[in-house]
Amino acid sequence: EAGVAQSPRYKIIEKRQSVAFWCNPISGHATLYWYQQILGQGPKLLIQFQNNGVVDDSQLPKDRFSAERLKGVDSTLKIQPAKLEDSAVYLCASGDGTRSYNEQFFGPGTRLTVL
Amino acid sequence: GENVEQHPSTLSVQEGDSAVIKCTYSDSASNYFPWYKQELGKRPQLIIDIRSNVGEKKDQRIAVTLNKTAKHFSLHITETQPEDSAVYFCAAPLSGTYKYIFGTGTRLKVLA
Numbered sequence: 001e002a003g004v005a006q007s008p009r010y011k012i013i014e015k016r017q018s019v020a021f022w023c024n025p026i027s028g029h030a031t032l033y034w035y036q037q038i039l040g041q042g043p044k045l046l047i048q049f050q051n052n053g054v055v056d057d058s059q060l061p062k063d064r065f066s067a068e069r070l071k072g073v074d075s076t077l078k079i080q081p082a083k084l085e086d087s088a089v090y091l092c093a094s095g096d097g098t099r100s101y102n103e104q105f106f107g108p109g110t111r112l113t114v115l
Numbered sequence: 116g117e118n119v120e121q122h123p124s125t126l127s128v129q130e131g132d133s134a135v136i137k138c139t140y141s142d143s144a145s146n147y148f149p150w151y152k153q154e155l156g157k158r159p160q161l162i163i164d165i166r167s168n169v170g171e172k173k174d175q176r177i178a179v180t181l182n183k184t185a186k187h188f189s190l191h192i193t194e195t196q197p198e199d200s201a202v203y204f205c206a207a208p209l210s211g212t213y214k215y216i217f218g219t220g221t222r223l224k225v226l227a
Contacts (some may be wrong), residue, residue, distance in 0.1 A: 031213055042121075042204050042217035043159065056214050095213060096130065101147030101166060102213040106158040 025094030121218030
């Protein structure tokens with residue numbers, strides 16, 4: 001079974017620039033998450049999708065971050081414009097969302113450096 | 116909302132000794148508790164999990180215990196090896212959702 005795919009793996013941009021990350025979840029997984037992991041901290045949920053609908057985006061800084069999952073499969077996360085404090089690893093995870101609990105499988109992450 | 120506290124933040128043990136990491140949670144309706152291992156520069160990987168209908172689960176050198184009354188769960192690693200060195204995260208779901216709150220992580224160092 002293929003895992004969660006993410007690209008790019010690394011990105012370096014200057015502040016105020018825009019950046020986009022892509023995630024392809026495990027086939028058949030209905031639930032998709034984007035997390036932000038700042039160095040030395042645990043993953044923090046940014047947004048959660050169930051199929052192509054947003055379930056939770058309460059911690060997404062909506063003035064600069066946006067995400068979509070138009071066909072209920074792949075997802076993109078965008079930052080526009082980026083700030084220095086956005087430097088972090090952005091992790092995508094997926095789960096099948098059909099049980100009373102939901103195992104999450106993480107992708108390799110995209111390491112963003114904002115200069 | 117759910118709050119997850121994890122202790123200790125760092126832990127050093129001699130190879131062959133045991134390591135214990137503890138997490139407490141606030142949402143009494145939480146029903147699933149995973150543990151993730153994250154090596155430097157890599158993704159978090161699920162190493163063991165426990166559901167609320169059992170008190171303990173073991174997988175070779177790794178075990179997890181759950182005390183629902185006290186609302187805490189612990190990761191136990193026995194006969195530690197240098198390759199166990201990593202950051203370990205616990206997580207708990209917000210009840211009725213698939214939204215997970217992660218602990219702050221424990222950096223485990225196994226000294227050879």
